[in-house]
Amino acid sequence: MMREITHGDICAAARVLMARPRDSWPRVMAALLAHAHCADCYRKRCGKVHPQLGNGTLMAAALACHPVACPRPSDRAYLDAIGAAIGAVLDWRAGRRRPVLRVLDRRINGAQARKRDI
Incomplete structure (x- = not known):
C-alpha cells in the first residue's frame, strides 16, 4: 500500500485531473495511484x-x-475533480483496481512503469 493519503494529495491529484478530459479521469487516477504505490514499495x-x-x-x-x-x-x-480523486482512492483501497494497472504493482523497480500512461 502506498503512503498515507492526505488532503494535499487529493488536491494535487484533482489539479492533475482538471488538466485532462473528464472521460480520462478514471485512467489518470488509476495511473497516479499505481505510480505512487510502486514508488512507495521501491522506497521501502x-x-x-x-x-x-x-x-x-x-x-x-x-x-x-x-x-x-x-x-x-x-x-x-x-x-468535481476532488470528488473523482476521492472516489478513485476509495476504489483503490477497496481493491477495485484496473486489471492492466495491477501489472504495475508487480513492477516495483519502476523501470517498466511508464509516465506516458498519465
Missing part, C-alpha cells in the same frame, strides 16, 4: 526515493504531471 525496499516516481505519495506522483494552478475552492470543476 531500497531505502531511497524512486528516481522517476518520487517518494511514494500521491502528491509526488501528481506534481510530476504538472497540475494546473490551484483554483478557487468553490470552482465547480475543482470540486
Whole structure:
C-alpha cells in the first residue's frame, strides 16, 4: 500500500485531473495511484526515493504531471475533480483496481512503469 493519503494529495491529484478530459479521469487516477504505490514499495525496499516516481505519495506522483494552478475552492470543476480523486482512492483501497494497472504493482523497480500512461 502506498503512503498515507492526505488532503494535499487529493488536491494535487484533482489539479492533475482538471488538466485532462473528464472521460480520462478514471485512467489518470488509476495511473497516479499505481505510480505512487510502486514508488512507495521501491522506497521501502531500497531505502531511497524512486528516481522517476518520487517518494511514494500521491502528491509526488501528481506534481510530476504538472497540475494546473490551484483554483478557487468553490470552482465547480475543482470540486468535481476532488470528488473523482476521492472516489478513485476509495476504489483503490477497496481493491477495485484496473486489471492492466495491477501489472504495475508487480513492477516495483519502476523501470517498466511508464509516465506516458498519465
